[in-house]
Amino acid sequence: MTTATTAAARFGRAASRVPDLVFRSTSGVLAWTTVAILGLLAILLLLNSGEVLGTFGISFLTGTTWDPIAGIYGALPFIVGTIASSFIAIVLATPIGLLTAIFLAELAPRRVAIPLTFTIELLAAIPSVVFGLWGVFVLGPFLSKTVEAWIVSTLGWIPIFAGPPFGVGLFTAGVILTLMILPTIVAISRDVITAVPDSQREAMLALGATRWEMITKAVLPYARSGIIGAVILGLGRALGETMAVTMVIGNRPQVPQSVFDSSQTIASQIATTFNEASIGLQTSALIGLGLVLLVITMTLNIVARLLVWRVAGPGEAHT
């Protein structure tokens, strides 16, 4: 918990005899293994995607055609699909998640906050493939008849909201992702809001502020970088989420024109075509996609961790 920074090196000096040194170095090697795995992961993805990067260079990122038969690999459709579906998720999940975190940390009495927090944590435990199954057979058909039909009939004249809604596509994927990243956003925002010192709240209330004014003018500004971090961590999760998205997004490898189009994300393209891919350029191209995803998610993760650490300290925030 909060003692993480002060607790380092408890036995640092005490370990001097041979068995102790052996024990210490064994555990050290195992601990650094985690670091090595991360490094090795990046290196192996880079090495195995060398062929496609060498052949296409930067046009691998900007090309809109992905045609294994012609041997042309452009990743743009999947990059657009990934960003679009995650964007929908962030737009929906940020306000809902932040309001929930505010409610849990500031407003709810304990007997309400505890079971609610528990429920939302359990939401994070549902396996992705179960979300996918539910998304295909329950959520998708429901959305196509209600929300999607309504959006098409009111905003359908705007090209990106043009129908027809099938219940499969970017929008459904975005909604599923919303549900999957909400627990992350709620848990971490709640942690950073809780970490705001009470003196901030007391000063605001003493000035005659209402509870809500206290939250928006004293608590949220103080916790801002941590909340941004929480949202970025949620975004990182959404970008890399595979199974549920694969099952509801429609798997069409073209740049989507409307939010109701079938599409494909980087992760879902890898999931659906990797096993059929012939070893060589096609596999290399898919691993290249993986490398793009790794770079994006790792960057976001590092930025987000640093932001959360600024508010809550390094011991917190690991959801």
Add this chain to the structure above:
Amino acid sequence: MTAGTVAVQPSIAARLTGSRVGRRRTVVDRSMRTVAMLAAFLCAAPLAAVLFYVAANGIGALNLDLITKAPRALGIGGGAANAVVGTLQMVPLAAAIAVPLGVLGAVYIAEFAGRRSARIIRFCADVLVGVPSILIGIFVFTFLVLPFKQFNGFAGAVALAVIMTPVVMRTTEESLHLVPNALREASLALGVPVWRTVLSVVLRTGLPGILTGTMLGVARAMGETAPLLFTALGSRVVNVGDFGRPMDSLPLFIYVNARQPVDALNQQAWGAAFLLLLVVLIINVAVRARSWGRRIG
């Protein structure tokens, strides 16, 4: 840690003035607090919805055949024994790799490492948790499948272990920080060597936390599909003990069967999903309920 609420009368000023501005502020306060409450309940609703539909659709398909019979070679019928058996082999093997790695790694961070290296390792573990699981699958594919030209259950278990390790490590580390320093000092003062102190005093005291981390890691690994697609691959036959060949798992079974345009196979997917969800949620509820008082209180 406090729950962060301050017991102060809200909006004294707003009520005292009674002016139009004061009333408006009170109305904004009340309505936004209600909106926040509604958002919180909206957040909890999907869990109920998923639980309800998985239970409603899965309960009919969840029977003894599902657990004991293999899928028929052709056509429909049979069960998910291949998946159950695969999960029961790969997840324990993954735990056998991940638990020593995670627990001893955490011992190093919490007990031995200098502040800088502790931070680096902790940071990498956190980043590793955030790496999309499908990339873990590709990563393991490149060195455990590609060289042998054979999808295999061992690669699947390794991929799951990579996912479990940081979870176990971070939870264990937290529980080690909660072990009072006096226990370490007392043990050292009795002349017990450091390694014995760690094993029989520190780790034993932190055991509940370590079990929590392990069980959460197991629950997570059990539900993972993406890292198994290119490692264990999945299998229609029941594979007992042959880690050199493809293995199935419950999530893989759900994924494959959900994509078939056959109602009976979809039904099996719901049954398997119900079984998986039941196990995962029971583990989570049991583990979290136990550590709940400590974390919130």
